Amino acid sequence: MTIVVQLFGPLRERLGLDETPLALPDGATARDALAAFVAAHSEAADYYDAKTGRTPLMLIVDGERVALDAALADGAALLLVSPMAGG
Amino acid sequence: MRWRLKSAEELPPLAEAQRERYARQIMQAELGELGQRRLAAATALVSRHGGLGGPAALSLAMAGIGKLILVHPGRLVQPALNRMNLMSEAGLGQGHSTQAAETLKRCRADLVVEPHDCAVNDLENLNEIVAGCDVVVSAAPTFEERRCLHQACLRTRTPMVEAAMSGYSALLFTILPGETACLQCAFPDDGGWEEPFPVLGAVAHALGAMAALEAVHLLTDAPQLAGTLLLWDAKKMTMTRVALRRDPQCPACGGLD
Numbered sequence: 001m002t003i004v005v006q007l008f009g010p011l012r013e014r015l016g017l018d019e020t021p022l023a024l025p026d027g028a029t030a031r032d033a034l035a036a037f038v039a040a041h042s043e044a045a046d047y048y049d050a051k052t053g054r055t056p057l058m059l060i061v062d063g064e065r066v067a068l069d070a071a072l073a074d075g076a077a078l079l080l081v082s083p084m085a086g087g
Numbered sequence: 088m089r090w091r092l093k094s095a096e097e098l099p100p101l102a103e104a105q106r107e108r109y110a111r112q113i114m115q116a117e118l119g120e121l122g123q124r125r126l127a128a129a130t131a132l133v134s135r136h137g138g139l140g141g142p143a144a145l146s147l148a149m150a151g152i153g154k155l156i157l158v159h160p161g162r163l164v165q166p167a168l169n170r171m172n173l174m175s176e177a178g179l180g181q182g183h184s185t186q187a188a189e190t191l192k193r194c195r196a197d198l199v200v201e202p203h204d205c206a207v208n209d210l211e212n213l214n215e216i217v218a219g220c221d222v223v224v225s226a227a228p229t230f231e232e233r234r235c236l237h238q239a240c241l242r243t244r245t246p247m248v249e250a251a252m253s254g255y256s257a258l259l260f261t262i263l264p265g266e267t268a269c270l271q272c273a274f275p276d277d278g279g280w281e282e283p284f285p286v287l288g289a290v291a292h293a294l295g296a297m298a299a300l301e302a303v304h305l306l307t308d309a310p311q312l313a314g315t316l317l318l319w320d321a322k323k324m325t326m327t328r329v330a331l332r333r334d335p336q337c338p339a340c341g342g343l344d
Binding site: 085 | 135230253254256280318
């Protein structure tokens with residue numbers, strides 16, 4: 001299946017990327033998507049620690065905050081919101 | 088819960104000059120004369136009044152808020168002049184809050200302004216100051232200041248409007264301590280935040296005005312973003328609302344009721 005990863009906040013600026021398609025196995029979770037995304041974008045490595053599963057990102061699907069173990073559907077848009085302190 | 092609207096019996100009447108000055112917003116049914124009286128009796132603290140907090144402070148002043156407490160460290164430098172609308176070239180080298188207070192007093196002579204040319208985490212009596220506020224607007228460019236202010240709001244049960252941006256990304260939500268999700272519930276980890284961050288004045292100004300509007304809603308009627316995160320993509324010009332739920336295990340607010 002294929003989802004779309006959308007970026008919001010400093011991570012978007014760091015990668016110079018608004019959104020990108022991401023191919024995943026059927027039944028993949030948000031954690032799988034985040035791991036695959038970070039593997040494909042090494043500049044995002046500090047946004048996900050595969051060993052501990054920790055991430056500062058807020059994960060949103062269809063306007064709802066989701067946990068890392070949430071299952072994703074084909075065509076889903078996964079919005080990754082990074083913490084911001086700009087004023 | 089500390090947040091509540093003042094009743095008509097608790098509020099002084101408007102002076103005729105106030106009624107005239109604010110006639111165009113008093114005619115807004117949701118605000119009305121009672122709302123204007125609530126604004127006139129209210130105190131707001133704005134933590135940093137740069138590109139984001141400056142427009143927020145200006146909007147609150149123009150709307151008729153009674154008192155503004157301005158907190159911003161350091162002296163004005165040239166690269167800030169792309170966005171800080173309470174500053175001017177003539178003020179280069181001067182303290183931010185002192186200059187902002189002068190600008191606001193030129194706009195509204197009867198505004199009570201309390202400037203502090205320091206960061207919130209340098210205020211020894213921060214809890215006492217925050218306890219005297221009806222709302223706090225969090226608009227500093229560091230998580231250290233935001234977390235410090237957030238802690239003071241939780242301790243004193245003071246409502247906080249959290250506004251933050253980076254480039255074309257902006258977020259806004261309101262924290263009612265002990266009732267809705269706090270900053271820690273929303274973002275447990277500060278992540279890869281780095282300064283300097285990109286900022287276009289128009290984005291910061293628009294978000295600042297939205298933060299002020301949310302503060303006006305909170306002070307006069309009801310907050311619209313308590314427990315709701317508003318994400319504004321200023322590049323695509325889209326907005327997304329996301330429900331925020333309290334984390335019962337939250338180390339910051341989990342024990343509050």
